[in-house]
Amino acid sequence: MHHCETCKNNVCTKRVPIFSLLNHDELNKIINLINRKVYKRNEIIILEGQYLKNLVIINNGKVKAFKNTIDGKQQILYIFSSGDFFGEKSLFMNEKASYSIEALEETSICMIGKKDFQNLLSQYPNIGLKIMEELSKRIERLENAIENMGTKSVDARIYDVLLEFAKSYGTQEKEGILIDLPLSREGIANYIGLTRETVSRKLSNLQEENIIKMIGNKKILIKDKHKLF
Amino acid sequence: MHHCETCKNNVCTKRVPIFSLLNHDELNKIINLINRKVYKRNEIIILEGQYLKNLVIINNGKVKAFKNTIDGKQQILYIFSSGDFFGEKSLFMNEKASYSIEALEETSICMIGKKDFQNLLSQYPNIGLKIMEELSKRIERLENAIENMGTKSVDARIYDVLLEFAKSYGTQEKEGILIDLPLSREGIANYIGLTRETVSRKLSNLQEENIIKMIGNKKILIKDKHKLF
DNA sequence: CGTCCACTTGACGCGGCTCAACAGCGGTGG
DNA sequence: CCACCGCTGTTGAGCCGCGTCAAGTGGACG
Numbered sequence: 001m002h003h004c005e006t007c008k009n010n011v012c013t014k015r016v017p018i019f020s021l022l023n024h025d026e027l028n029k030i031i032n033l034i035n036r037k038v039y040k041r042n043e044i045i046i047l048e049g050q051y052l053k054n055l056v057i058i059n060n061g062k063v064k065a066f067k068n069t070i071d072g073k074q075q076i077l078y079i080f081s082s083g084d085f086f087g088e089k090s091l092f093m094n095e096k097a098s099y100s101i102e103a104l105e106e107t108s109i110c111m112i113g114k115k116d117f118q119n120l121l122s123q124y125p126n127i128g129l130k131i132m133e134e135l136s137k138r139i140e141r142l143e144n145a146i147e148n149m150g151t152k153s154v155d156a157r158i159y160d161v162l163l164e165f166a167k168s169y170g171t172q173e174k175e176g177i178l179i180d181l182p183l184s185r186e187g188i189a190n191y192i193g194l195t196r197e198t199v200s201r202k203l204s205n206l207q208e209e210n211i212i213k214m215i216g217n218k219k220i221l222i223k224d225k226h227k228l229f
Numbered sequence: 230m231h232h233c234e235t236c237k238n239n240v241c242t243k244r245v246p247i248f249s250l251l252n253h254d255e256l257n258k259i260i261n262l263i264n265r266k267v268y269k270r271n272e273i274i275i276l277e278g279q280y281l282k283n284l285v286i287i288n289n290g291k292v293k294a295f296k297n298t299i300d301g302k303q304q305i306l307y308i309f310s311s312g313d314f315f316g317e318k319s320l321f322m323n324e325k326a327s328y329s330i331e332a333l334e335e336t337s338i339c340m341i342g343k344k345d346f347q348n349l350l351s352q353y354p355n356i357g358l359k360i361m362e363e364l365s366k367r368i369e370r371l372e373n374a375i376e377n378m379g380t381k382s383v384d385a386r387i388y389d390v391l392l393e394f395a396k397s398y399g400t401q402e403k404e405g406i407l408i409d410l411p412l413s414r415e416g417i418a419n420y421i422g423l424t425r426e427t428v429s430r431k432l433s434n435l436q437e438e439n440i441i442k443m444i445g446n447k448k449i450l451i452k453d454k455h456k457l458f
Numbered sequence: 459c460g461t462c463c464a465c466t467t468g469a470c471g472c473g474g475c476t477c478a479a480c481a482g483c484g485g486t487g488g
Numbered sequence: 489c490c491a492c493c494g495c496t497g498t499t500g501a502g503c504c505g506c507g508t509c510a511a512g513t514g515g516a517c518g
Contacts, residue, residue, distance in 0.1 A: 077372050077376075092365055093365065128358075132360065140318075146371060150419075150421070151302040184465085190379075192379070195507060198505095200465060383474070415497085427473095427474060430498080445483095
């Protein structure tokens, strides 16, 4: 159906906060600038060190942004999902990507060429404000992550990541908050700077204390949220 | 002398990267919007949780931006010096400061009211670009800090902070790079998430290995930079 | 149903934190 | 100017906890 093709495209622009101040006609103009692409789980979308030519907006799915260290470790910096964008650095500075992006599940993205987006920016300055707003939020998350890693106990870091996931990926059930985990145990470890084994042990402890319940490896039920503070 | 009063004011705007695209007349208009203030060492400029009404630009001196944790620890997030700005978050969002700012030495600042700055922004959109650029740089520093704290050994973190300080506050001498430390040992510890004792020990080790030389508590000479990689 | 990879659990060692004692330095007041 | 005091830095001893290595288990997917 023809009009469905349009719907599909609209999705990209409609749900994106940075375009939220534009009206319908303006959005339609933008649609023509967009290229879409779909990635499967574990596929690399951007590799650290590459030059970026697009601003990328996630339409559907989840990705992780991470750095690999020389000695084979991995630090996950962000988990991006629907509506989030990345590659914005190349818009102001002509720099290489400072981290890699990998799909955590089937993910469809929208790409806008650097030039096109710069034109949009000068045409609609409010988009710039929205981006600054989003960058500010990202900065605040990073600042909190540093505070956690620098000053908090390992237990507290586990609590924090559980609460963070509960907020972003949790649903309220009668027995508690059910989290659809975006990351594996190893992923969680790489997100908060621990090892897989330590995460595993800490979660087992929490389960023994009846604070959480692990459901397979993909879900966790938080039975008593208040014990995680 | 009258024209020196003007010079003094100019300093504020001239050396600030975010105004670097403006011409002389435009800068003069801005000068009228600015309030200046001087803080002594250890004075608090902003307290976490306060509402900000200004964008603050450092004219002269150094400050630290930090968070205090419930159990009395401190995480230093940034060291700002001449030309750096803070308080930008209040410009896009009406939020409280997420960290405190304290003068590390005698520091003079320039303040521009929120409304005034928003007007500037819409008048000179390039200022917005400059701010995004600076925010991007800040994000990159935070991302690297997280990678360091999450994946690197304590030794490597000490090396990194020495190299960072060498770059920002060091001068090349014949015997090596002489660093004018912005932070005390305790400050360094709070910057990279260690304890005072550990920093002290690690620096003593480096001195024994003849890689650095401590000169009082305020200066460090890096004799062999290449051993710090 | 079988294979493989991720997760779990245990044992162990090392390294950074804690506690404690002391030294050095700067600031203050007599 | 000196004496005192408090804060920061140094150094030592000991402990605890996380990382490492290793073995065994379980779930996901073909």
